[in-house]
Amino acid sequence: MAEEQRVADRYAGSLPVELLPDTSQLGRRERTRRELLHAGLFLIAEECTDVSVLEITRTAGVGQGTFYNHFADKGTFFRDALEYGVDIVADMIDRVVSPGGGHAQQCCQAFRVIGRLHRQVPTLSLALIRRGSEFYTDSSSLAVRVREDIVKGVEAGEFHVRDVEGATGTMLGAILMLGQRIHNHPEESDGAVADAVSGDLLQLLGVPGDRIEELLALPVPLLEL
Numbered sequence: 001m002a003e004e005q006r007v008a009d010r011y012a013g014s015l016p017v018e019l020l021p022d023t024s025q026l027g028r029r030e031r032t033r034r035e036l037l038h039a040g041l042f043l044i045a046e047e048c049t050d051v052s053v054l055e056i057t058r059t060a061g062v063g064q065g066t067f068y069n070h071f072a073d074k075g076t077f078f079r080d081a082l083e084y085g086v087d088i089v090a091d092m093i094d095r096v097v098s099p100g101g102g103h104a105q106q107c108c109q110a111f112r113v114i115g116r117l118h119r120q121v122p123t124l125s126l127a128l129i130r131r132g133s134e135f136y137t138d139s140s141s142l143a144v145r146v147r148e149d150i151v152k153g154v155e156a157g158e159f160h161v162r163d164v165e166g167a168t169g170t171m172l173g174a175i176l177m178l179g180q181r182i183h184n185h186p187e188e189s190d191g192a193v194a195d196a197v198s199g200d201l202l203q204l205l206g207v208p209g210d211r212i213e214e215l216l217a218l219p220v221p222l223l224e225l
Contacts (some may be wrong), residue, residue: 035060040081045126086142096221103153108215115194118179132176160206
């Protein structure tokens with residue numbers, strides 16, 4: 001019982017309420033689905049995916065019979081939970097990163113915010129890292145978003161890359177490896193590390209050095225958590 005309580009306590013504070021989508025206008029069925037997805041992110045982060053449906057629903061605080069009202073099986077459940085985590089990150093970036101300033105600025109600011117998120121919201125960060133290989137697919141919403149951003153930057157003449165798919169893979173890998181580094185080295189400044197990697201990525205995308213320095217000198221959008 002003591003271990004179950006420790007798990008429950010970790011789960012209760014695993015995702016700041018400010019990051020979660022507003023469910024106040026949703027019906028009971030959709031709220032239950034969101035609660036299950038939240039539990040899925042937590043279990044992925046804890047590396048506890050080899051669990052029973054009962055353990056999943058118990059973590060979420062919902063009835064066991066509700067699971068199959070939303071998911072065909074546990075594999076589908078954990079994939080959907082991961083995409084739910086990506087949607088949370090994307091929504092957060094859309095809220096705090098200004099759409100102005102050009103594609104290089106938006107890319108830089110988004111990456112700087114994600115870098116800081118790794119330390120501020122470790123459950124979400126670790127869930128993305130644990131299942132990182134799943135992002136390297138055409139259907140992954142994260143891969144689609146990164147690819148589209150690069151293409152728009154190329155079309156606008158801000159990015160200069162020979163291989164969009166290669167650049168997409170590099171960006172996805174950088175997001176995950178940056179997170180792992182931040183978790184492995186708590187003594188390092190997440191902001192400093194994220195900014196350094198952001199500058200290197202912009203260089204790989206063909207952004208001139210003086211423009212990179214201008215972008216890194218901009219204030220980082222605040223995460224109100």
